[in-house]
Amino acid sequence: MVGTVLWVAAALFSIQLMLLVYLLITKKRQLNFEGRTNKAYHSIIADYLAFLTGEAEKEPELPKSQRVKQEVLERLLSRFSENTITVLEKNRIQLVAETHLANIYRMRLEKGAWSERVNALYFIEDFRMLSLKETVWSHLSKQEAADEEYRQTLRVLASFHDERLMEYLVKQEALSIGVFKELFRLLPFEAFNDLVVELEKENTIPIALQEAFIAYCGESGNYGYLPFIERKLKDSNKEFRLKALRSLCLFQYCSDQEYIKILFTSEHWEERMYAARLAGIMRLSEYRDDLLKLASDTVWWVRFAACEAIKKLPDGEIFLEFAAATHEDPYARDMAKQMKTMKAGVS
Amino acid sequence: MNEVWIEWIVQGMAVLVIAYMTVVALIYIILFTIAGPQIRKERQLNQKEHVEGLSLNKDTFPVSVLVPAYNEEVGVVSTVRSMLSLNYPQFEVVVIDDGSKDATSKKVIDQFEMVEIELAIRKYFPTKQVNKAFQSKLYPHLFLLVKENGGKADALNAGINFSRYPYFSAIDGDSILDRDALLKTMKPIIDSNGQVTATGGTVRIANGSTITRSEVEKVALSRQPIVVMQIIEYFRAFLIGRLGLSRMNILLIISGAFGVFEKNRVIKAGGYNTNTVGEDMELIVRMHRSIKEEKSNQRIEYIQDPVCWTEAPSTLASLRSQRKRWQRGLAETLWTHKKMLFNPKYRGIGMFSMPYYLFVELLSAMFEMIGYIVIILGLVFSFVSIEIAAVMFLVTVMYGSLLSSLAVLLEEWTYHKYPDVYSLVVLFFWALTEAFWYRPMLVWWRCEGLVLAFTKKSDWGNMNRKGIST
Numbered sequence: 001m002v003g004t005v006l007w008v009a010a011a012l013f014s015i016q017l018m019l020l021v022y023l024l025i026t027k028k029r030q031l032n033f034e035g036r037t038n039k040a041y042h043s044i045i046a047d048y049l050a051f052l053t054g055e056a057e058k059e060p061e062l063p064k065s066q067r068v069k070q071e072v073l074e075r076l077l078s079r080f081s082e083n084t085i086t087v088l089e090k091n092r093i094q095l096v097a098e099t100h101l102a103n104i105y106r107m108r109l110e111k112g113a114w115s116e117r118v119n120a121l122y123f124i125e126d127f128r129m130l131s132l133k134e135t136v137w138s139h140l141s142k143q144e145a146a147d148e149e150y151r152q153t154l155r156v157l158a159s160f161h162d163e164r165l166m167e168y169l170v171k172q173e174a175l176s177i178g179v180f181k182e183l184f185r186l187l188p189f190e191a192f193n194d195l196v197v198e199l200e201k202e203n204t205i206p207i208a209l210q211e212a213f214i215a216y217c218g219e220s221g222n223y224g225y226l227p228f229i230e231r232k233l234k235d236s237n238k239e240f241r242l243k244a245l246r247s248l249c250l251f252q253y254c255s256d257q258e259y260i261k262i263l264f265t266s267e268h269w270e271e272r273m274y275a276a277r278l279a280g281i282m283r284l285s286e287y288r289d290d291l292l293k294l295a296s297d298t299v300w301w302v303r304f305a306a307c308e309a310i311k312k313l314p315d316g317e318i319f320l321e322f323a324a325a326t327h328e329d330p331y332a333r334d335m336a337k338q339m340k341t342m343k344a345g346v347s
Numbered sequence: 348m349n350e351v352w353i354e355w356i357v358q359g360m361a362v363l364v365i366a367y368m369t370v371v372a373l374i375y376i377i378l379f380t381i382a383g384p385q386i387r388k389e390r391q392l393n394q395k396e397h398v399e400g401l402s403l404n405k406d407t408f409p410v411s412v413l414v415p416a417y418n419e420e421v422g423v424v425s426t427v428r429s430m431l432s433l434n435y436p437q438f439e440v441v442v443i444d445d446g447s448k449d450a451t452s453k454k455v456i457d458q459f460e461m462v463e464i465e466l467a468i469r470k471y472f473p474t475k476q477v478n479k480a481f482q483s484k485l486y487p488h489l490f491l492l493v494k495e496n497g498g499k500a501d502a503l504n505a506g507i508n509f510s511r512y513p514y515f516s517a518i519d520g521d522s523i524l525d526r527d528a529l530l531k532t533m534k535p536i537i538d539s540n541g542q543v544t545a546t547g548g549t550v551r552i553a554n555g556s557t558i559t560r561s562e563v564e565k566v567a568l569s570r571q572p573i574v575v576m577q578i579i580e581y582f583r584a585f586l587i588g589r590l591g592l593s594r595m596n597i598l599l600i601i602s603g604a605f606g607v608f609e610k611n612r613v614i615k616a617g618g619y620n621t622n623t624v625g626e627d628m629e630l631i632v633r634m635h636r637s638i639k640e641e642k643s644n645q646r647i648e649y650i651q652d653p654v655c656w657t658e659a660p661s662t663l664a665s666l667r668s669q670r671k672r673w674q675r676g677l678a679e680t681l682w683t684h685k686k687m688l689f690n691p692k693y694r695g696i697g698m699f700s701m702p703y704y705l706f707v708e709l710l711s712a713m714f715e716m717i718g719y720i721v722i723i724l725g726l727v728f729s730f731v732s733i734e735i736a737a738v739m740f741l742v743t744v745m746y747g748s749l750l751s752s753l754a755v756l757l758e759e760w761t762y763h764k765y766p767d768v769y770s771l772v773v774l775f776f777w778a779l780t781e782a783f784w785y786r787p788m789l790v791w792w793r794c795e796g797l798v799l800a801f802t803k804k805s806d807w808g809n810m811n812r813k814g815i816s817t
Contacts, residue, residue: 012745016752020775023759027768078396115391122396148397151538155400176540178406208540219405300469304511337465342482 037071052092097127121152133160146174158186173206180212218247245274252281264290269299280309296329307339357730364718375750378591390760398530409437411510415502416520420449424458429523429561439488443506446496455491459483472504472618500619500626519604522657531653532607544609544645547601548653549585552578566764575777576785577659582754593649597700603627605655625676632684635696667792674796712793744782751778
């Protein structure tokens with residue numbers, strides 16, 4: 001018995017020892033690699049930045065080791081692309097990446113581990129490696145899980161303005177509103193021409209995509225979408241209406257001001273809140289009394305939006321002062337007082 | 348005759364303890380096999396690129412960062428500074444001074460030039476009186492609420508009442524966050540379009556690391572064995588336990604030190620319970636309950652990468668106080684929700700998670716205590732053969748140290764932040780010693796906590812802080 005126990009103990013202890021040796025070796029290797037990469041990076045950075053900005057024409061010699069070269073280039077190009085302004089600089093980044101990294105990323109997408117594939121996709125997007133567009137498109141067809149790899153593949157294609165993407169997206173039920181909007185921001189306005197026409201009719205397009213597009217319209221600042229958004233204001237779907245109202249707040253405009261007044265008495269508090277907000281943004285002082293009434297709404301958010309809107313009106317501070325002192329509703333007085341003393345507190 | 352009986356009982360208990368410890372070790376190994384592949388899969392992921400787009404994304408839901416503080420004059424300013432430097436598009440920071448007896452409020456008011464504001468506070472939950480509210484002139488998104496003392500849960504409820512954003516993050520008043528921590532924690536919520544209703548990140552121990560201007564500059568191990576043991580313990584709890592349970596969507600704890608919650612869900616669940624010291628776990632259990640009762644598909648997730656740094660107890664007295672409080676909190680939560688235990692209506696939560704927390708997390712102290720007693724008394728009075736004592740001791744040693752070693756491996760795969768190989772040797776060395784000194788201590792304190800579970804009123808727990816930032 002004692003013998004068996006000792007054997008088991010020895011075996012388990014050996015496992016731990018092997019684990020320790022494995023960790024020590026990999027840690028040492030990792031630290032060595034980081035050391036070599038840092039050294040190479042710092043020795044090359046000044047010359048390479050001169051090359052990327054166009055100050056120098058000849059490309060500085062890169063490290064011999066393939067791994068170190070890749071790491072150094074990724075760090076250099078990432079850092080540089082964050083602050084890149086000129087077309088020349090962008091083209092240089094693209095050229096360098098296409099020359100040195102395209103084959104590596106092609107291989108990674110084909111045979112790499114999950115994190116290697118995702119990293120490759122991040123850099124393909126950052127460095128605008130258009131030569132890999134077809135590779136990325138075929139990579140999309142291999143995606144089975146709706147995970148980060150799938151989303152990043154879509155982001156790359158959207159940033160490359162791939163013409164096939166919209167047709168693909170309108171069939172995707174699993175994507176969230178946020179991801180749709182993220183993709184829309186990367187696409188050119190022309191990509192949505194057919195979509196707007198489709199959305200005006202009865203359609204089978206995923207609801208998330210429709211909501212995302214209505215919300216995106218306001219963010220885009222493209223007033224060409226304004227008539228479409230104003231029509232959505234009267235849609236039977238409440239979420240569409242709310243997204244349309246939010247878009248109008250971003251447009252800071254609504255041609256049908258009468259309709260805003262109707263929304264002040266909507267049965268949905270979100271509509272009352274957005275209507276108050278829009279009235280404030282558009283400085284519609286003719287709705288001052290309606291807003292004062294909304295300052296005593298049963299919902300905190302509506303009261304907040306109403307007082308915020310009053311503050312934005314011409315002489316709004318005075319009306320707020322008046323409301324804080326004399327409003328018949330104590331909740332409205334409290335809110336007016338808060339709005340008076342509080343600055344717009346966002347980060 | 349009596350001696351024979353006693354010998355039988357002792358031997359029977361010894362076998363029971365061995366069986367129990369083996370099952371527990373197996374559960375941990377299973378959790379490791381669930382958590383390990385996930386960490387391995389993501390270990391080379393470029394974390395900077397991973398959240399880069401998100402920091403510019405207009406769809407990152409705004410977040411209210413709630414910082415409850417009670418007598419935190421030493422650490423509160425650096426905590427607030429850490430929050431203000433978060434890389435996140437839109438957030439507000441709300442410090443809630445829960446009737447501190449020290450200069451917590453004064454430090455915040457002076458440092459950030461706070462001016463008093465009028466309040467139109469909402470009452471999702473009743474709380475102790477909020478006496479004053481302040482807003483910073485320097486940072487308009489920084490607020491301070493000064494309220495009467497009501498405990499951490501009450502302070503958080505007051506913060507929720509005041510907060511304006513649809514998500515809130517609860518951060519301990521003595522903690523600091525990595526700059527991208529909030530982005531990383533919100534990412535699953537944003538990507539899932541709200542299907543993920545709460546997320547928690549990893550809490551790591553800052554003692555020993557160099558922290559300047561509220562940021563961790565260099566990660567290093569503390570020289571105090573008691574702190575090193577807690578570091579290992581945290582790795583094991585987060586990287587094996589929580590990640591494993593989260594992968595099965597049956598996670599029952601999001602650390603009170605760092606979590607993000609959907610406000611609506613918390614309001615539906617009734618907010619923080621002010622009658623328990625384990626308010627963080629109790630809230631998560633109620634949220635699960637509310638999700639299951641609504642037949643909703645929402646999930647609660649743990650993500651290993653975002654890191655919150657906190658100061659660990661560095662004295663035996665403060666560690667003892669903390670562990671007794673944790674044990675009480677766990678016991679109170681399980682007692683409050685005993686109807687969920689083995690209840691198939693709550694699926695994985697009722698059938699696995701709750702029993703796991705009862706038998707593995709709560710009662711393990713009792714089983715281990717029996718184990719130690721059996722070994723010591725059995726050997727002294729010769730009731731237990733040396734073989735059984737050896738087997739039990741071996742199981743105890745392996746139970747602790749092998750799992751700790753695996754947790755160190757996962758740490759290296761996840762963060763690989765220790766700047767030298769020496770730190771790994773130190774972690775391994777102390778992991779091997781756990782069963783000889785650290786674990787018996789914890790077992791004793793946890794048993795004390797179990798006894799006290801239903802006898803004492805809740806408090807904030809006292810810990811003499813030295814402050815982690817310079």
